[in-house]
Amino acid sequence: MSNVPRAPDADHPPAQASWSRAGNGEGDTTLEENWLFRLRRERFRSRLSGREHDFYVMHLADAVHAIALTPDDQVLLVRQFRAASAHDSLEPPGGLLEPGEDPREAGARELLEETGYAGDPAVFLSTLWSNPSIVTSRTTTIVIRNVHRVAEPKLDHNEEVTVELVAAHDIPRLIQEGRINHALCVAGLLWWLQARPDGTLA
């Protein structure tokens, strides 16, 4: 069942959280709401001390990254502008999930839209909290083998994406040198590399 998406800690449900929502939400405030996220200040109460504290929480959709492999063991990456770093970033193709969407379907869809490539059915690799201090989003990484170019990319009108093929054995060096430096992508790629016999990072 290793290809069935799994929520973080699904096999080992955590003990009851040490803080719970305070009251019925009357202490909460929505600070900003737009097409991408809802930013809120939410009040929690410590089960230990009874103390209440307001936390900032950005409600943002879950994301997926697709590690797409060609038959000759090249990895398909995309380079695109990222506003918060003000740099172009080299990453596995990916994007946000629609509500309730299976990350394997979403990842295959994003791969096709951004690169025009498609391949074998997607295999689930990992799901992690993107930054559980402040963002509700989880990031899933999937693997799609035997990808081929089957169509033209279909980009949103503000997306400008360059496709790059990189030998799989070069991925550790690209991470080490800082050429792949998006933490959520690096977490998925390192997880994937660990499962490969030659996956050592120098």
Place this chain on the structure above:
Amino acid sequence: MSNVPRAPDADHPPAQASWSRAGNGEGDTTLEENWLFRLRRERFRSRLSGREHDFYVMHLADAVHAIALTPDDQVLLVRQFRAASAHDSLEPPGGLLEPGEDPREAGARELLEETGYAGDPAVFLSTLWSNPSIVTSRTTTIVIRNVHRVAEPKLDHNEEVTVELVAAHDIPRLIQEGRINHALCVAGLLWWLQARPDGTLA
């Protein structure tokens, strides 16, 4: 020079970004500003198409996580509530940097404050963009060896932290099982494991 902090891509500066700030910022808006972050909508212009687009950018301080090792190869972890996941999260000790602060100093400080442990001078491991789509923060991971308990923890009044010691060889299993599931911590831990001879993730 491997222990000198390095910005992402410092050795290989990226080519000019494909988008640049539009105008003098007159299209930008600050949506929320508080002690933790400044959320803005910022206008950029594509160098390729000339098209302008507004991106949401959360200006948040850089962070550090400290992989702290005891002389008998145990890793010091902390368990604490994370509001956006509404779960308690198992992580290396860490926190936010003061402006201009060296992440090695900040990591040693956070280790001492959260756990009461201190050890050898911190060694730099990696710096990654936490989520360059939307957050300006970078996350650095450092390693501190030979840690011993030297003091009582000094927690902020809303911090409730439990210290846990875990054998280093159990870290891959804890990640695999989803017990350590904060992506920014997992990226640092997997990077560190890759450099260890026994660092394979089953």
